[in-house]
Amino acid sequence: MKSARKARRQSGQLALVWRRMRRNRLAIIGMAIILAILLISFSAPYIAPYDPLKQNFRKLLQPVSAEHWFGCDQVGRDIFSRVLYGSAITLRIGVLAIIIGLTCGTCLGMLGGYYGGLVDVGVVYLTDILLAFPGLLLALAVIAVLGSGITSVTLACSFSSIPQFIRVTRGMVLSEKEKDYVTAARSIGENNNAIMFRYILPNCIPALIVLLTLRVAIIILIASGLSFLGFGAQPPSPEWGAMLSEGRMYLQTAPHVAIFPGVAISILVLAFNLLGDGLRDALDPRMKI
């Protein structure tokens, strides 16, 4: 009972955001879509009607039918099953990349903003350099070093998010560290690490959640773009970007092969954008993220 009350008090700001966001219908739709796709990604092996890798040469490029809802691809694989399985790949890249980007970016931004001086100069310089590369280009530079593959794509995507997290965290820390509660914490003898991560960080969390949601949308676009270019998941993997790339060849005769994976990417990205916009409006509509 007591711990529950404590937990509620700690999440006071988040609870307020949630109450405001609940009234935003679009944000709730976005969240519902994300949850649904998450559920699909876990249950794909049970709900997919066909094996995503099984080829069937009697069904090459078969159009949409009751038997195959999204039709079949160039080697007769069921596209609907492949799209279902592909959600797990895309979500895994998105989640891993955002966790790495969030951790590195937040720590660097925290250090720069809190300690100031030369540390801050270094952090700001690093951010400036990383921001000199448009997202996809930075990701490609990482790919050029690491080579192709899902791991490289994940790292490349996380890299392209680091500067945004540094910037937001650093800005928040700069204004937070002047506040009275930080002085109070210091006067009771808390050390720097505790002040940074137990006092200041919780106050940055709402802004970071908004940035995180909007960045996942961009990461999914970059990751599927990299796979489309041939750097990410390799065939026969049912990654959406890779499927789209394969489907390009059959655009004239069987456009459905390329259309459905693209729709899947758009829906997932749209959901994250809706949720992110809703969160931002619930938090502070004037927030510049």
Add this chain to the structure above:
Amino acid sequence: MLLYTTRRILLLIPTLIGITLVSFLILQLVPGDPARTIAGLEADEETVQSIRTQLGLDKPIFVQYGRFIRNTLTGNFGRSIRTQNEVVAEVWPRFINTLELALASTIIAVFLGIPLGTLAATHHNSPLDYCTMAAVLLGISTPTFWSGLIMILIFSVCLGWFPPGGAHGFLSLVLPSLTLAAPSAAIIARMTRSSMLEVLKQDFIKTARAKGQTESRVIFEHALQNALIPTVTIVGLQFGYLMGGAILVETIFTLPGLGRLLVDSILTRDYPVVQAGVIFFAGSFVLTNLGVDLLYNFLDPRISYEKR
């Protein structure tokens, strides 16, 4: 103003050095022996050694970086491993093509985004506003490599109005630049709408209306001019992102641009071309941002950078 311009240009130097450092590191950080990676697994020791000498990989790292900076400043990026041509001769014409594409897309995005955003703001909370916002959401959520394919499907496969790809003059640039412009148009429209809504709430708009000015004069002469200031920054940033987005669009429409060259060079491990491509992309992005910053300062004299 002059002081600000000079300072802003001087501040560019460390960023440019950073860009060359990143580009330099691409080759250095390749796991294992870069010369061996480039030559391929079957290559004999002699080939590997010749690549090593050609790229200067046998020298100490600081010497290598010094040489890299000097070569970058003189525009000498060495020779392409794949074609043995001068890298600059390979990169420059491709760069011009990408620049053309990005410019065309920027123009489309501006002429689509600003009127849409203004309309949405002046008809706030009307069906027109909702439709625009829905279009904006679709625009930023649809990957260009998918919308490009849909464009090809509709306008060249079904209707036959435009060629599906390749570089054959003006007509072949229409679909790629429309595809590339869509997300930017959406972002510009959203920015214009929100800053227009902000401006329309201001007192001087009430004053303008109170003294009996026509609604179109209020909107175009009083409101829009002020609302466009933040939009300028976005447009500048978008130009840079459009250069980056060109990487995907050039692949779909088989345009011989810098993006496509970069992708091909990464796939064939042609590192000198990759390094030059990265510098060209990032350099043009940074220079555009500088231009926008200066323009911004010029447009909005209220912002005094000297005070900061």
